[in-house]
Amino acid sequence: MQALVYAEVGQPLEYHTSVPDPIAQEGETIVNIRAAALNHRDVYITQGLYPGVVTPIILGSDGAGIHEGREVLINPSINWGDNPRVQGRSYQILRIPNPGTMAQQVAVPAENIVSKPAHLSWEQAAALPLAGLTAYRALFTQGQCEQGQKVLISGVGGGVALFAFQFALATGAEVYVTSGSADKRGRAEKMGAKGSMDYKDTGWGKALGKETGGFDVIIDSAGGTGFQELFNAVRPGGRIVMYGGTRGKIEAISPQKLFWKQVSIIGSSMGTGKEFTDMVNFVDQHKVEPVVDSVFSLKDGQQAFDRMAAGLQFGKIVLTTD
DSSP: OOEEEEOSTTSOOEEESOOOOOOOOTTEEEEEEEEEEOOHHHHHHHTTOSTTOOSSEEOOSEEEEEETTEEEEEOOEEOOOSOTTSOOTTOEETTTTSOOSSBSEEEEEGGGEEEOOTTOOHHHHHHSHHHHHHHHIIIIIITOOOTTOEEEESSBTBHHHHHHHHHHHHTTOEEEEEOSOHHHHHHHHHHTOSEEEOTTSTTHHHHHHHHHTOEEEEEESOOGGGTHHHHHHEEEEEEEEEOOOTTOOOOOOOHHHHHHTTOEEEEOOSOOHHHHHHHHHHHHHHTOOOOEEEEEEGGGHHHHHHHHHTTOOSSEEEEEOO
């Protein structure tokens, strides 16, 4: 079969046309992939920033395709465990150490396939699973977002942030965004954002908090030195939910702002099987259309990785198997 293979740190990805077909193990089944999507996780792996990776390997956690004549999505959250509050010790994200979705076929647990919403194209469907699940848990399970609340999404343009933005809009929240890119802020406003801020501006959190009266829910993936601005933007009793840390360690937080405003800081990562099913149903019910930034063929996969590494994307970058 055709596949995109990661062989060595710092080397271009290799497009192969004769990789052995996957063999389903006990409890697994084979999905014929029509489209796969990139996540930052895939890029970090190629940069040698992800532990426990044995090469060569086929990357990819997101995929949509055909299973026994049915159009399906693949839930990349494997072996979550019995506690819905936190994943268990045997938890995995598809598909390390086994081959992933950037190929014509992939073996996955049979329980991890869900019917594709009919309104989604293959490219849109492939864009949904990992980022959509992460956004859904962060926004609804952890953030307890409800209709009419004020919500702030930081770093709009990335896959998870855009899904959180779209989901919040669909549920009837009043949504604001931040981005260091004027173009991305403008695009978010055209999609329905009430307002936006450049997170590089000094005091943006205080200004936005004053303008809006503060946010009930803030969804953040950055952390870092700007995290304290979120405390100026959140309203008393609000929730700050974190699913990433692209700007590094958090410093200079005022504990007074934390306890006096009675703010909750909540971590979130991926989600349960039920949350995945609920997320797909939500997308189907509200006819949410994932934002696809660009589409590449498998043989041009390195170009897709280069685009993500440069941070140019607005939405998901997708590979098609043709």
